[in-house]
Amino acid sequence: MSKTNVLFLCTGNSCRSQMAEGWTRHLHPETVEAFSAGIAAHGMNQNAINVMKEAGVDLSEQSSKLADSLGDVDLDVVITVCGHADENCPTFLTKAKVIHVGFDDPPKLAKDAKSEEESLDHYRRVRDEIRDFVAQNLLGLLE
Template sequence: MSTKPNILFLCTGNSCRSQMAEGWARHLKGGVFNAFSAGIETHGLNPNAVAVMKEAGVDISSHKSQLLSEFDDIEFDVVVTVCGHAHETCPYFPGNAKVVHVGFPDPPALAKELAEQGASEEEQLDCYRRVRDQIKEYIKTLPDSLSL
């Protein structure tokens, strides 16, 4: 049995932000805590999230979009909601799970808006890169910023 804390990154569709957070957490803090990600719904793994994480040296291509209910057997110490919708609809977690909200912009929505304005694919990918880097900086603060 692991003595490392279990941290869940929760988003609406578990396709982008929560996947990036899990990837960074496993890459940077795998020896410190167990990282998981899930969604209120599943939207499939976002290929642009996979691509920009790969650029940064983190492979999340084997991740899959998972529902929160798939983790019923895991007791989480911390649940980090990474989008407003997940935070607003975050279910009750039995035990002592600490729920923390750290919202990040939605790269697919930002990219769609840019595409409608005629932006190139590269400019659209920059949205994903910015959020990827913001998530990385947040993950670096863990677990100290959580007061476990």
């Protein structure tokens, strides 16, 4: 059985799309080949790496990359995880089925946090929302 190639697309490929790739690789390794990329590449967000590690998912092998770096991958589904990426999805990606599932932006939410713990709580909430989506809804969207 061949795996379904899924790209999680975000603006900067630093946080939400990286979490979604990590969760998908962790929860569905036999059925989905997960990728993440961005309209831009802002580098990996250390807080995202840390909260994913707390949950037992290692993002250290992942890297922030541009969507056009995946031009040779035959994508089946592109899931945009932020509104900007949904509105600006590169046209070469639209040959795949495009689905929008938006999640809050942890760095934006954490900007006004009064402590490091409060900041990380924003990342944890979004991490858990992405985990729940990948665990409960992803495979149904791929049918």
